[in-house]
Amino acid sequence: KTATADWLMSQTKHRPQVAIICGSGLGMLADTLKCQDSFAYADIPGFPQSTVQGHAGQLVFGELKGKTCVCMQGRFHMYEGHSLCKTTFPIRVFKLLGVETLIVTNAAGSLADGFQTGDIMIIKDHINFPGLVGLNPLCGPNDDKFGPRFPAMSGCYDKGLRCLAMEIAKELGVASVLQEGVYAMVGGPNFETIAEARLLHRLGVDAVGMSTAPEVVVATHCGLRVFGLSLITNKVVKSYEDTESVNHEGVLEIGRLRSHTVQQLPNSLSYF
């Protein structure tokens, strides 16, 4: 990680305070950065590679409303075959670069009854299903340089940033599509069966996806302030009568349709 951070610092003058991870189809979050320096993951020493459609695979540095940001256009998922250590590798690199705040975004399916496709959910908390059974990026020897052996996760989605996001959404006139809820990470890559969807619903899950939780665990471990957003790209099928089914192209399409709205919140938040 240190070698990667040193290499990046030798290649760009930007010293980011905020890092943004773009979810599936949400790579356009990087487009508004000014004075960009971009690096393909393939050219960054030690960096994993993106293999999923809708994840461009480059790191973009730039300025956003006077703050310096680094944006991952493309994240790493466990189902791609990466170890959890690899999927979260960039988080510790960001910490070494001086980042203080992490903004995570993702595409997710909704289970909550009141949610609509196209809504934006502020993540209040998560259920890390792989983590609960021991698939956790913090497994193995603890690196005390980054954080404690047994980190607390009770406040991992910063309350101040969540309240601020609500206020900003009202000012932007997008409060009607804003929700707040619990995100659950499942392993993927298959989407849920109807029985699994019903289970998640009964457990109080509002939105489900195949990423984010490991990144937030590693970020919280090393003391980053975290804000998370899910774009609701589909309703998870919970009824045997329902003939619709979800697919990745549909997920990416909702990202394109909602790009402008999704862009606004992280843009305004990174200012604080």
Ligand SMILES: O=P(O)(O)O[C@H]1O[C@H](CO)[C@@H](O)[C@H]1O
């Ligand atoms: O979580 P992100 O990367 O946004 O992507 C979500 O969308 C993909 C499925 O369409 C899965 O990778 C799921 O995790």
Ligand code: HPA
């Ligand atoms: O319905 C879903 N399930 C899991 N992951 C997802 N990512 C987007 N939509 C979904």
